[in-house]
Amino acid sequence: MRNATLLGLSVLAVALLAAAPLIAPAQDAGSVAPNPATSTATPTTAMPAASAAKAPPLPLLWKLSDADNAVYLLGSFHLLKPDDYPVSKDIDNAFAAADKLVFEVPPAEISDPAVGQKALLAAGYGDARTLSTVLPPDLRDKFSAMLAQRGGSIAQLDAYEPWFVNLSLVMGVSQAMGFRAENGLDQHLMRQAATAGKPTSGLETIDVQLRTLDSTPMAEQIVSLQEFVDEPQKMPGLLSELHQAWRDGDLAKLDEMTRGEMLAKTPETYRLLNVVRNDAWMPQIRALLDGSKTDDTLVVVGAMHLLGPDGLVDRMRAGGYKVERVCSACTGLKAEKAVAPAANQ
Template identity: 30%
Template sequence: MKHWKRSLLSLIISAGMLVSAAPAWAAPQQMALKVNNQNVEFTMNVPIVDQGTTMVPLRTTLEAMNVKLTGVQDGNISVVINGKKITLKSKTKQINGVTYAPIRIVGEAAGYEVRWDQKSRTVLLLSKSVKEGARGFMWEVKNNGNTVYLVGSIHIADDSFYPLRSAFEEAFAEADYLGVEIDISKAADKEQQQLIMNKGTYQDGTTLKDHVSKDTYAKLGEILKQYEMQPNALDAFKPWVVETTISSLKSMAAGYKAEAGIDLYFIQKAIERKLPVLELESYQSQLSMFDGFSKELQEKNLKSTLDNFDTLDDSVGQLTDMWKSGNDQLLLEFTNSMAVDPEYNKAMLIDRNLGMADKIDGYLKSDKKAEYFIVVGAGHYLGEHGVIKLLEDKGYAVVRK
């Protein structure tokens, strides 16, 4: 664990600085559908894109996937998959008397990987390999007729993370709500961008050079030049913004990106399903936390990133391998390693975990009898001050899934 750099902690703890692309919207259009390279024959009704969501004739598509449809009512699709009864909560649409549903929701719940072939304008449903997808981190809590799934996210990823193992998709398919730290699909909104500028830049006429040592500033300039940027390109920003930016440059160079992160993956699916998205925190609270770090801690974190820049991609690889294997012991060791800096540990984990646990407690005590799919950084769950321990202290039984 000593090789994991503090500069990467935000990848499994905080999503606030990650900017994502908004989902594309297109006019309705016709297309083809294949299940394991076999064309699905439709009569009059064919797949369409409706307000950005690919919709397919439900009954015909399910039959092609060898899934039995037992009923559709108020957006609840009841099916039998491999002998197991599942209710998919999804928007449906009637077209010429035929029920349409989003292909990703029904396809992934049935154990297929959903792809789009632009050249042939074909939706491809491919059976996932016999080998189960990445294990990741997920727990289940039940109370008062409510079920809460606790999913540990990593905020950057690549295509190798997908498809996720079926337990994730099945739990999400039945969810009534998605809960996240913050809705990062809104990161590009003017309001959020202005908030970052207000919090992350100097407003008093000074620059980064006035707030860090000459050595730190010189190292930053050398790294920026490696990316064909001017040495003073980040002068307007505070050390905590510069640290995140530098880490992101290295992560992207290694092929990882926020657009593939676990939380954004489910946010995009929630948008497709028109599923309510609950925020356990806010942009204001996350950015205020970073901005509230002492001057000494901000430079310490930035210096650590710069000093270890050449090995950051190896550290990211260790982090992603930990997530894929769902290694609880490594995650716990990682979480405990943060305790070496009391200021950092209190702000990043202890205080935030209390707030998250209180929100989840409220969901479990609700009279809604609903299912909540909660996705926050994996680093928030384990340890003496972790969300799981806090929930157990409140009397809940938390089960690893």
């Protein structure tokens, strides 16, 4: 789950608020701990500064259409850096063409100051268990030693389940590398929609995402935490590799590092976080096409939800809709024809 969270859950923004006081021990020695006062997930944060040093990331963008309107499906990376901007012109054009935007979670919930406390409550045990008691002794001892080297202790995390601890650790490393939730593509587009006065909504609620995380099997939560504790030095390289694959629009690499890894190592977590949620979203996305004769919509979700046979792209194609990859800068697309969306169509 360490990689998939960055491409599969907008609740990362909530976790950032809730975990800010805890994530300093997750960072490598000598790195700068994030400041909770500036680690905000509010989508009204100032736009990330554009950088001329890099070409825009290749968009994970598809156009779904029926006889009278279209839905654009865009795969987000929930934590990005300022130099990941500006976005592709394809995304700009899809935004201009859209009459409304739909995200995983309504923007108002992301900016609600109460959601951090919700995350902490969801991460608790609700009984006499603690992190120290649920972890196998060898993992507990190894984790305690790792935290002690960074000036922390397991007592600081004892109240929280492994899924939240693992997410906090990943967030800590991400923060140290310069990734921020407020720079994520979804939050960038939330701000853009607010500025343009375009209606926004969500496919689910923060409560649903938190309940889903909290329902993952304890054994699989421990597997994910074990991976981090066994090789914490690998995490920066893995995050960089995942980020680059997203920038490159490399579907095969992204699928291998997220959906494939999760399915192989934590299959029930994969089912709950990806398949079940996609099942719930499919009727809503179909309704955006079947129930409208004119309005186009831009739907922005974690990129993992678009990948593979369980992904929204393949499932919409199997449902009989016209599906086209939108990537004017892409070359060598074999399975799909890349098209460019016309602004204000």
